[in-house]
Amino acid sequence: MNALNQIFAITLMNLRSLPARFGSSMVIVVGIAGVVAVLIALLSMAKGFEATLKGVGDPSRVVVLRGGSTDEMSSGISNQQARLIENKPGVMRSESGSLAAGETYVIADIPKRGNDSPANMPLRGVEAKSFEVRDEVTIVSGRALEFGRYELIAGVKAANQFQGLDVGNHIPLRGVDWEVVGLFSTGGTIHESEAWVDNSLLVANLNRGGGYTSMVVKLESPLDFDQFEQALENDPQLESNPIRETTYYSEQSVQMTSLIETFGYGVGVVMAIGAIFAALNTMYSAVSTRGVEIATLRALGFGPAPVVISVMVEALVLAFIGGAIGAGLAYLFFNGYTASTMGGTFSQVSFDFAVTPELIVRGITWSLLLGLVGGLIPSVSAARTPVTVALRGM
Amino acid sequence: MADNLIKIDRVSKTYERGEMQIPVLSELSLDIARGEFLALMGPSGSGKTTLLNLIGGLDKPTSGAITVGSERIDQLSQSALAKWRSRNVGFVFQFYNLLPVLTAQKNVELPLLLTSLSGSERRKRALAALAIVGLSDRAGHRPNELSGGQEQRVAIARAIVSDPTLLVCDEPTGDLDRATADEILDLLRLLNSEHGKTIVMVTHDPKAADHANHSLHLDKGKLVSEDAAA
Numbered sequence: 001m002n003a004l005n006q007i008f009a010i011t012l013m014n015l016r017s018l019p020a021r022f023g024s025s026m027v028i029v030v031g032i033a034g035v036v037a038v039l040i041a042l043l044s045m046a047k048g049f050e051a052t053l054k055g056v057g058d059p060s061r062v063v064v065l066r067g068g069s070t071d072e073m074s075s076g077i078s079n080q081q082a083r084l085i086e087n088k089p090g091v092m093r094s095e096s097g098s099l100a101a102g103e104t105y106v107i108a109d110i111p112k113r114g115n116d117s118p119a120n121m122p123l124r125g126v127e128a129k130s131f132e133v134r135d136e137v138t139i140v141s142g143r144a145l146e147f148g149r150y151e152l153i154a155g156v157k158a159a160n161q162f163q164g165l166d167v168g169n170h171i172p173l174r175g176v177d178w179e180v181v182g183l184f185s186t187g188g189t190i191h192e193s194e195a196w197v198d199n200s201l202l203v204a205n206l207n208r209g210g211g212y213t214s215m216v217v218k219l220e221s222p223l224d225f226d227q228f229e230q231a232l233e234n235d236p237q238l239e240s241n242p243i244r245e246t247t248y249y250s251e252q253s254v255q256m257t258s259l260i261e262t263f264g265y266g267v268g269v270v271m272a273i274g275a276i277f278a279a280l281n282t283m284y285s286a287v288s289t290r291g292v293e294i295a296t297l298r299a300l301g302f303g304p305a306p307v308v309i310s311v312m313v314e315a316l317v318l319a320f321i322g323g324a325i326g327a328g329l330a331y332l333f334f335n336g337y338t339a340s341t342m343g344g345t346f347s348q349v350s351f352d353f354a355v356t357p358e359l360i361v362r363g364i365t366w367s368l369l370l371g372l373v374g375g376l377i378p379s380v381s382a383a384r385t386p387v388t389v390a391l392r393g394m
Numbered sequence: 395m396a397d398n399l400i401k402i403d404r405v406s407k408t409y410e411r412g413e414m415q416i417p418v419l420s421e422l423s424l425d426i427a428r429g430e431f432l433a434l435m436g437p438s439g440s441g442k443t444t445l446l447n448l449i450g451g452l453d454k455p456t457s458g459a460i461t462v463g464s465e466r467i468d469q470l471s472q473s474a475l476a477k478w479r480s481r482n483v484g485f486v487f488q489f490y491n492l493l494p495v496l497t498a499q500k501n502v503e504l505p506l507l508l509t510s511l512s513g514s515e516r517r518k519r520a521l522a523a524l525a526i527v528g529l530s531d532r533a534g535h536r537p538n539e540l541s542g543g544q545e546q547r548v549a550i551a552r553a554i555v556s557d558p559t560l561l562v563c564d565e566p567t568g569d570l571d572r573a574t575a576d577e578i579l580d581l582l583r584l585l586n587s588e589h590g591k592t593i594v595m596v597t598h599d600p601k602a603a604d605h606a607n608h609s610l611h612l613d614k615g616k617l618v619s620e621d622a623a624a
Contacts, residue, residue, distance in 0.1 A: 009507045017495040296491040299452055300552075301480025301508050303473060388453050391487070 006306035007313075010297060014290075014314045021289070024282050028315070029322040031278035032370050036326025036363040039268035040355060041334045043362065046260035048354040050250075051188070059222040060092075061133065063248045064215040064232070067239035071252070072105035078211045081238055085215050088231040090224030094132060101130040102212035104199050108173045111163045121162050123173060124191075125199030125212075133218045134186070142167035142182030147198045152178040155192035156185050165195065173197075176205050188352070190249060216245070272370055279374020283315050287378045294382050295390030304383035311379030312372070319371025323364040330363070331355045399559065399592050400426040400449060405458030405468075407444050407615075418444045419615040421458070428559075431586040431593045433606035440612040442596045443564060449594055450562035451479045462560065480508040484553025484591075486582075488565035490545040492537040498524060498548045499533040505556045523551035526589075527581060543574035550581060554591065561585065563595040567602050579605040 018025050064085055069075035077085070079102075086100035093099065104125035109118045128147055131137055145151050152171065159165040169180045178197060186192050203210060219228055225244060232240050243251075287294065294307055335355035382390075407419040418441045426432055426449075434442040447453040448460055451467050454475075460468045462482065470478060484505075485491075492501045502520040511519070524530050527547040537545055546566060553561055563582065567575035583605050585591045595606060603609045609621040 005507050009504070013493060013495060020495065292489075292491060293493050296485075296487070296493070297504070298476065299450075299479065299485050299491075300505050301476045303476055386453070388447050391452075391491075 003303070003306065006302050007309050010302065010306050010310035011313045014310050015317065017290070018314070018318075024285050025318055028275075028279045028282045028318040028371070028374065029325065031275040032319050032322030032367045033326035033329065035268065035271040035275045035370065036323045036367050037329045038271055038326075039265075039366060040327055040330035040359050040363040041353065042260065042263065042267060043359050044330065044334050044353040044355045046257045047356055047359060048352045049260060050257045051352075051354055058136075058218075059244055059246050060219045060224075061245040062217045062219060062225065062228065062242050063245050064217060065241040065243065067241050069241055072103075072214045073107075075213050075241075076211060077102060077213065077215055077240070081240070082212060082215055084235060084238055085217065085232065085240065088228055088235075090219045090228035090231070092218045092220045096129065096132065099129060099133050099218035100215055101127045101133050101217075102199060102215050103127070103130060104203055104206075104208075104211075105213045106174065106202070106206065108195075110171070110173065112161060113163050116163075119162070121158060122194040123202070124194050124196045125202035126196045127199050130196075130216065133216050134191070136186050136189075137184050137191075138186075139182045140185045142180070144182060145196065145198060146181075148201075149198070150176055150178050150201060151181045152195050152197045153182040153184050154180060154195045156183050157192040158195055159183050161193070174202070174205060176201075217242075268366070272366070275370050276373050279315060279319065279370055280377060282318075283311065283375050283378040284381075287311060287382045291382065291385070291390050295385075295387050298387045299391065307383045308379040311382060312375045315371040315375025315379075316368055317371075319367045319374070320364065322371075323367025326367065327355075327360045327363045331360070397428045398425045399428040399430070399463060400424075400594075401459075401461040402426075402445075402449070403459040403461075405445075405448065405455045405460060407441070407448065407453070408456045417615060419448075419455070422615065422617060423458075424610070424617065426592065426594065428592055429586070429590055430608065431583065431606045432595065433603035433609040434594065434596045434612060435598070435600070435603055435609055436612035436618075439614075441615040442612050445612065446562050446564055446594060446596045450483050450485060450560075451475045477508075480505060480556065482558050482560060484550075484556070484558045484561045486546070486549050486553050486561060486563040486566045488568040490537070490542075490549040490569075492545055492548055492552075494537050497534050497536055498529060498540065498551075501537070501548055502551045502555050504552060509556065519555055520551070523555040524548070526554065526585075527551045541574075542570050543577060546570065546574075546578050547581065550578070550585070554585060554589070559592060561591050561593045563593060565596055565598065567597070567599065572601075575599070575602065 064077065065072065065075035066077060082102045086098040091098045091100055106123050107120040108123040110121045111117065112119050140156060145153050154165040164171040165180055167180055167182060170177050171180060199212065219225060229242050232238055232242055298304070298307065334353040337353045402422060402424040404421045404423055405419055406417065406421055409416045409418060422445070434445060436442045448455055455468050459466060465478060467475060467478060499517065499520045502523050503516045506516040506519060521530065521533060524533050527550050529544060529547050529551065532540060532544060540548065566582065567578050570578060579602055582593055582595070586593050597603055610617055611619045
């Protein structure tokens with residue numbers, strides 16, 4: 001009780017004297033706020049990117065690529081192979097037949113909005129069944145594709161990102177003039193960065209002679225994957241690589257996510273070192289300006305532990321304030337901010353920065369660690385200075 | 395034979411600065427009677443503040459024994475010494491050493507935070523101590539709202555609030571004008587004569603020393619003379 005009283009009394013006194021030391025205290029707060037804001041912003045970028053790719057989530061859907069291919073760009077599936085694939089066991093059936101759609105994935109040069117620099121937009125040829133297999137697709141503006149016509153529907157993020165993707169516009173892509181008839185949403189996944197057209201028209205225009213780059217297949221249940229995979233493997237006419245859709249996109253996100261996270265932590269660590277010095281400097285000056293006060297308390301009989309703890313608490317309070325401000329700034333300025341980067345297939349992927357509660361907790365924990373390190377050395381040093389020496393410090 | 399409160403027996407104190415040994419007190423012996431008001435005088439560097447710090451338990455001797463009451467304080471650990479100080483010694487410093495963010499009453503209450511007294515009891519005792527030093531009407535003022543003499547009175551109230559046997563005063567009037575200094579010295583004398591406090595005071599000022607019962611002169615770490623005063 002006695003020790004608690006001492007800690008409480010000295011801590012309260014330190015905190016109450018903060019307004020008198022506003023300027024030097026702000027060095028810690030601002031330094032740590034900057035570190036946390038940058039760290040959270042960078043990590044929210046990784047989080048958003050990961051969520052965009054990992055969010056393509058139906059474990060009962062399978063992307064079938066050519067054997068040896070790991071992405072749609074380097075894959076190819078013939079019409080004949082497609083018919084074999086859609087009839088394998090495990091594939092869900094509806095009134096219109098097997099829920100398997102052949103798709104063609106290419107990239108198209110198109111200028112970005114805001115500047116005229118050309119960028120790679122993913123262009124996907126789809127079939128009517130694509131909309132049955134991908135039942136999360138909803139038209140949010142305009143109307144759906146009419147097959148057999150040179151029409152295009154654009155994902156909402158692609159429409160935000162690229163010039164000319166407005167309903168009613170005509171846009172030249174891969175040598176053909178396409179009419180933008182609608183915008184679609186898929187609940188925030190990577191497909192919103194794409195534009196979709198009739199696969200048969202796209203393929204004809206590409207002079208590919210038919211076929212697809214991949215198949216997307218809906219299984220009866222996620223548990224049917226092994227059976228489906230085995231059936232593909234056992235078919236001597238097929239050399240294919242079936243991957244669960246969730247796995248396919250999350251694997252594509254791994255490299256970029258880890259790059260952003262490594263970069264984020266790299267920048268965070270460099271800034272954190274700076275912030276630690278700011279915190280050390282501030283706490284040293286806070287302790288040295290109150291060196292005589294601390295010595296007086298110790299002369300009166302207060303122990304060194306309350307002195308250490310009270311200085312630590314002060315550093316932690318300042319660090320927490322800095323962390324909270326940094327997290328708040330990151331949330332205000334970056335949460336939901338849309339950016340784009342190269343995806344695994346060298347096409348633009350648009351994603352929203354996601355400042356999640358987990359990232360905020362991580363940022364504030366980071367700030368408290370900085371406060372701990374910044375406060376520990378000055379406080380221990382204040383407690384270890386002999387009282388008689390510290391009393392002469394005035 | 396006088397009832398000695400403090401017995402200093404062949405005490406030496408040497409400071410180390412790097413490789414260098416700096417002797418400050420050497421083989422000093424001294425008895426201070428209970429109820430004494432003693433002034434320690436001497437030139438700068440004579441060791442008077444060091445001796446005061448040893449008597450007040452702020453520092454420990456390099457060799458020799460210091461007994462205050464029945465306690466060999468030179469043998470106490472730092473934490474035991476801190477506890478001993480809080481119960482037995484009141485400190486008065488030249489620059490008052492009040493905490494600027496606290497009111498006079500809260501400053502006086504500080505030593506009582508080391509006791510198990512309730513908040514209301516602490517407040518009551520702090521106000522009683524402020525009454526003794528004549529500052530009841532300044533209890534809610536912060537140090538920057540008080541004059542130097544008033545600040546030193548608050549510091550004296552803080553020194554006596556836990557009713558210690560011993561007051562150690564380091565140049566208590568060194569920062570005050572003559573008239574204010576005399577008031578403070580009169581107050582110390584009152585605490586000595588009316589409240590029975592044993593006071594050891596370091597001063598450069600012979601007029602301040604005149605308020606004490608005895609003066610001891612130190613030079614180069616040794617006692618050189620003793621005067622009976624007042």
